[in-house]
Amino acid sequence: MSDFYAAIFGAGISGLSMANQLQQRGKSVLLIDPFRADPEAPGPPAAMVNPSAGRKGNLVWESEKCLNAFRSNIDKLAEASGRDDLFNATGVLRPAITEELAENFKQSLEEQPWPEGWVDWLEPDEIEEINPGIAENYGGYFIKPGLTVFVDNYLNTFRNVLTDNGLTFTGLKTEYEFMESDFVLTDEEGKTSTAEHVIVCAGADTPGFDDWAELGIQRVKGQVAIFKTEHDLPWVHGLSALGYILRRKPNELIVGSTYEHHFEDVDITEEAYNRLFGKLEKILPEISKNVKKTGQLAGVRATAPNHLPVLGRHRNNPQLLVYSAMGSKGLIYSEYMASILADHLTAGSDIPKELDTERIYHRLRKKGKIE
Secondary structure (H helix, E strand, C coil): CCCEEEEEECCCHHHHHHHHHHHHCCCCEEEECHHHCCCCCCCCCCEEECCEECCCCEECCCHHHHHHHHHHHHHHHHHHHCCCCCEECCCEEEECCCHHHHHHHHHHHHHCCCCCCCEEEECHHHHHHHCCCCCCCCCEEEECCCEEECHHHHHHHHHHHHHHCCCEEECCCEEEEEECCEEEEEECCCCEEEEEEEEECCHHHHHHCHHHHHHCCEEEEEEEEEEEECCCCCCCCEEEECEEEECCCCCEEEEECCCECCCCCCCCCHHHHHHHHHHHHHHCCCHHHHEEEEEEEEEEEEECCCCCCEEEEECCEEEEEEEECCHHHHHHHHHHHHHHHHHHHHHCCCCCCCCECHHHHHHHHHCCCCC
């Protein structure tokens, strides 16, 4: 019998959610991540849970199930940890600062299956009232269940709560090898253990695993800038227009993000800063005149060709699985996607075709790249 039901590589958003869902189903889990060995490991300062994505304002895949699953879990984490600095449930404002955005947003409200009570359309004067200093706009909508998540606090608390509940975590570099019926895991100190399954939840590092390189998961660099404002600002909701602006402190603005498909490193750049400041100028023109840059961060996302996550088994080994490519929607997707894969593993339920690894293998077979 294996030491663990599953060894999960990666303790970021997807890995923690996967570990959580398996733990809830009574499974023993080893979570591996050399980059998160510190109990207070650094991370992004904030991110948005926004069910309405992009310039079109379309609802994300299974938005209600995804948002409800995430909110339920983060509420439990806050209760278990006693922390009140994991998130703000203060909504998301999407101001239409161009006529095109206004048309798109109104069409979204008319045609998308918005859950009852989720959203209100606001006229320009109403937007100015709740968000003084906002750019001239054509109205917009307010998403009541939208969240601002303080990602560093969230990830560290999530990991600590899981370990308190019996999860085994290691920050040692570890390799896996399949031997007959299970995986042998060997860490950098030479210690070995076994697992029935290996699940790679490594985000943008997924292509670095030889078993998953053929999936064609793309790496997209993103940068954010942090600004200090001259005075405390009177709103706490998130802003999403041509970019996003989040609040962590009364006099702080976190502005994102860039989407860089061609990059050589993960260093911050002046070019990205200029683009980010341009977003701030467009959304909060007057406020942007009196801000001071206090920080800039860069990271890398993982995306798949149809912009949906990749879940499922390896074509040559059903005990090897992947959960990756959540793009910029990692938080909202995280718990519900993990529950889908956990149910598939433990109860044999199907993975939706648009998410399954088989969708990519099918395309590769048609192109003659795999058999």
